Amino acid sequence: MRRIENLLSTMEEESLPALYISNPKNVRYLCGFTGEDSALLVTQKEVFFLTDGRYVEQAAGELPDLLQRVCWRQSLMDEAAEIINKLGLPLVGFEGAHLSYSDGEQFKSLVKADTRAVMGWVEKFREVKDEEELRSTLEAVRIADKTFMHILNYIRPGVSEIDVATEMEYFMKRNGSEKTAFPTIVASGIRSSYPHGEASPKQIERGDMVILDFGATCEGYVSDITRTVAVGQPDSRLDDSYYLVLEAQKAGLGAIRSGMKSKELDSIIRAPFIRERMNTHFTHGAGHSIGLDIHEAPYISYRSEHEFAEYAIMTIEPGLYLQGVGGVRIEDDVLVQREDSRTLSKSPKSDLIVLPFYN
Ligand SMILES: [Mn+2]
Known part of the structure; x- marks a missing residue:
């Protein structure tokens, strides 16, 4: 209930008597419910958990006793509105970034009450991971690391990107992942210049760079790592790109700490690219937070004044993409600390791995 109590203090400071929580990840974060189609109505006096008949039994097992469990009849929202109206609440908030316009x-x-769209309240708490969240993330990272070592023996000319992705997803599940954190990215050859090339039927060929971007899920918490390997000797421009991306990524991992501004970190990661006049080939954000969602606030951005919190878990993932040639990306997950932040993922990266090929 500590998480709900934290939310209640924010509501008190903001003079908001009630808040309707509809984002399922926020519902899970606040009360531990792992099913779908549910919502919370948080008031200073009582907290209502709303779901439908399919989840009543599961909710009884997962929820703290202090929550009022309500099984809705017409719809989640109708039921929530009915409670709000019955309690005669004057003002109720809803999650503006989650509910659709309609x-x-x-x-x-x-609702017969004034309404107020609130944004990022629960997400702000979610930035700082507690011990249990860290433990789950570490397990998801461990599985991803193990998967990388496994897949190195599998990648060779003639094997398709989909074959590689399927093997990785199967291996992650066999090793304790609840589900893949996101559709596994396997992008080879010229397709590796697509920053988010989902695995295709393309066969891996000699000389290809192969970007592998993947993650596992444990207790709802995800890992997100990327490695780029070559099958046989790649184009020398890609070989050079690899070591430049590595330099940028290591600079980021070495620099990140709590209290540092997001834009400050962005410029540290970007500096090697600017020095080598390659910055225009770095076409996406340098990293993001992970947790119950694969992309959570905060983000690493040249525009963001956000200061990283202690015990946030961030990815650092610079990349370079040469159209028609190929690309490189390296990504690790890091626990933000006051002094030396802790890189959680351990997959090897210090030399470009050039896999042997057999004719
Ligand atoms: Mn990522």
Whole structure:
């Protein structure tokens, strides 16, 4: 209940008597429920958990006793509105970044109260990981690291990207992952210049760079790592790119700490690319937070004044993409600390791995 109590203090400071939580990840974070189609109505006096008949039994097992469990009849939102109206609440908040426009409009019309869209309240708490969250993330990272070592023996000319992705996803599951953190990215050859090339039927060929971007899920918490390997000797421009990306990525991992501004970290990661006049080939963000979601706030951005919190878990993932040639990306997960932050993922990267090929 500590997480709900933290939310209640924010609500008190903001003079908000009630808040309707509809983002399922926020529901899970606040009360531990792992199913779908549920919502929370948080008030200073009582906390209502709403779901439907499919989840009543599961909710009884997972939820703290202090929560009022409600099984809705018409719809989640109708039921929430009915409670709000019955309690005669004057003002109720909803999650502006989660409800669709039409759901928001419907919510406003159903409740006989003033409404206020709130954004990022629960997400702000989610940035700072507690011990249990760290333990789950570490397990998801461990599985991803193990998967990388496994897949090195599998990648060779003639094997398709989909074959590689399928083997990785199967291996992660066999090793304790609940599900893949996101659709596994395997992008080879010229497709490796697509920063987010999902695995295709393309066969891996001699001379290809292969970008592997993947993650496991444990107790709902994800890992997200990327490694780039070559099958046989690649184009020398890609070989050079590899060591430049590695330099940028290591600079980021070495620099990140709590209290540092996001844009400051961005410029540290970007510096080697600017020096080598390659910055225009770095076409995406340098990293993001992970947790119950694969992309969570905060993000690493040249525009962001956000200061990283202690015990945030961030990815650092610079990349370079040469159109028609190929690309390189290296990504690790790091626990932000006050002094030396701790890189959680351990997959080898210090030399470009050139896999042997057999004719
Ligand atoms: Mn990522």
